[in-house]
Amino acid sequence: MLFDSHTHFNNEDLTSLERQALFSAVDNAVRSGKMSGAVDIGFDLPSSQMAAEHADKWAWCYAAVGCHPHDAKTMDDDKLLQIRELAAKEKVVAIGEIGLDFYYDLSDRDVQREWFRRQIRLANELMMPITIHAREADQEVMDILKEEGAFSKERQEYFGHAGVLLHCFSGSAELGKQYVKLGAYLSVAGPVTYKNNKKTVAMVAAVPIERLLVETDAPYLTPVPFRGKRNTPLFVEYTARKVAEIKGLTFEETAVITRDNAMRFYGIKG
Ligand code: NI
Numbered sequence: 001m002l003f004d005s006h007t008h009f010n011n012e013d014l015t016s017l018e019r020q021a022l023f024s025a026v027d028n029a030v031r032s033g034k035m036s037g038a039v040d041i042g043f044d045l046p047s048s049q050m051a052a053e054h055a056d057k058w059a060w061c062y063a064a065v066g067c068h069p070h071d072a073k074t075m076d077d078d079k080l081l082q083i084r085e086l087a088a089k090e091k092v093v094a095i096g097e098i099g100l101d102f103y104y105d106l107s108d109r110d111v112q113r114e115w116f117r118r119q120i121r122l123a124n125e126l127m128m129p130i131t132i133h134a135r136e137a138d139q140e141v142m143d144i145l146k147e148e149g150a151f152s153k154e155r156q157e158y159f160g161h162a163g164v165l166l167h168c169f170s171g172s173a174e175l176g177k178q179y180v181k182l183g184a185y186l187s188v189a190g191p192v193t194y195k196n197n198k199k200t201v202a203m204v205a206a207v208p209i210e211r212l213l214v215e216t217d218a219p220y221l222t223p224v225p226f227r228g229k230r231n232t233p234l235f236v237e238y239t240a241r242k243v244a245e246i247k248g249l250t251f252e253e254t255a256v257i258t259r260d261n262a263m264r265f266y267g268i269k270g
Contacts, residue, residue: 002029002240003259004038004233005187005266006097006131006167006215009061010050013219022218023058026233030060036259037061038233039266041097041131041167043068045079048086055091062268064094064131072107072115080118087126093266095123096131097167100144103136113144120148124155129163129266138171142178151182161185165265168217172199173206180211185265187213190223190231193242204246213265214239214258 009019029035037060042048048065055063065086067075086092098119100112123130130150134141145151151162162183169176169186176186186207192200204212216223216239218231223238237251244254263270 001033001259002035002214002236002255003262004035004216004218004236005165005213005258005262006041006189007038007218007233008043008047008220009038009040009054010042010047011219012047022232023054023061026060027058029234035060035233035236037268039064039093039262042066042083043097044071044074045082048083052086052089052092055089062091062093062266063089064096065092066095066098066119066131067115068097068133069099069101069112069116070104070106072112075111075115080122083119084122084126087122087128093268094129094131094165095119095126096129096165097133098130099133099135100137100141101133101135102140113140116141116144117148120145120150123163124149124152127155127158127163129159129165131165131167133167135170138175142175151184156183159267161265163265165213167215168221169203170200171203173203176203176207180207185211185213185261187215188239188243189215189217190221190227190235190239192246193224193238194227195224201246204243209243209247209249209254209257210261212243212258213262214243214254 039062040051042051042065051063055061164184167187168189222231244251
């Protein structure tokens with residue numbers, strides 16, 4: 001019963017035939033009881049609209065809407081308004097992915113900061129969970145989340161946690177523990193299976209399984225043994241198997257716990 005907490009059926013490189021094949025594959029996995037669902041994550045306005053359409057179409061599919069730091073340069077007031085409207089839809093379960101990426105710097109850093117802050121404020125107004133993308137910006141992401149009230153008492157009381165998810169978390173064990181203390185969840189993707197990735201293995205070992213989600217970020221970040229091929233939500237299995245190994249749990253236990261964590265984070269009723 002795996003749940004892919006972060007994927008991109010809305011990726012612009014997929015042809016509609018390829019996308020259709022992906023939906024069918026996941027739908028079969030859901031019917032056979034291998035998977036329970038996935039969240040299609042927006043990264044700009046068109047991909048957010050697409051994610052919401054996918055969630056309308058497939059019972060097991062949910063959506064997050066928002067603008068990625070790479071695409072922050074495409075944002076304006078009107079687009080934020082349209083994201084707000086999409087967020088009101090029943091199966092839109094989070095604002096995201098939002099954050100800072102100082103590795104690629106595809107948008108000016110001040111532009112990234114502005115839209116990160118404005119989308120956290122939007123999530124606070126709407127009382128919605130947020131999915132965070134952070135790269136080479138760990139400290140500033142944490143500072144902005146704190147300054148904008150992402151860990152506020154109101155949010156903690158409303159959700160029973162902060163409603164903050166660090167997607168494909170690549171921070172240290174120490175930073176992971178700090179986030180858990182603040183009420184956040186951490187999501188683990190394919191890179192945990194890479195041979196040289198001791199940092200993420202140590203992080204997974206250090207934080208409670210109750211705060212860990214698994215994801216693919218498909219079509220990117222394909223786990224071993226399929227590294228080099230295009231990723232699909234079905235491959236979330238290999239990340240879950242690695243988490244199970246690190247935690248000393250069975251694969252089945254890990255699948256159920258991380259699925260339940262995802263449902264709790266996104267507020268999806270089982
Ligand atoms: Ni993503």
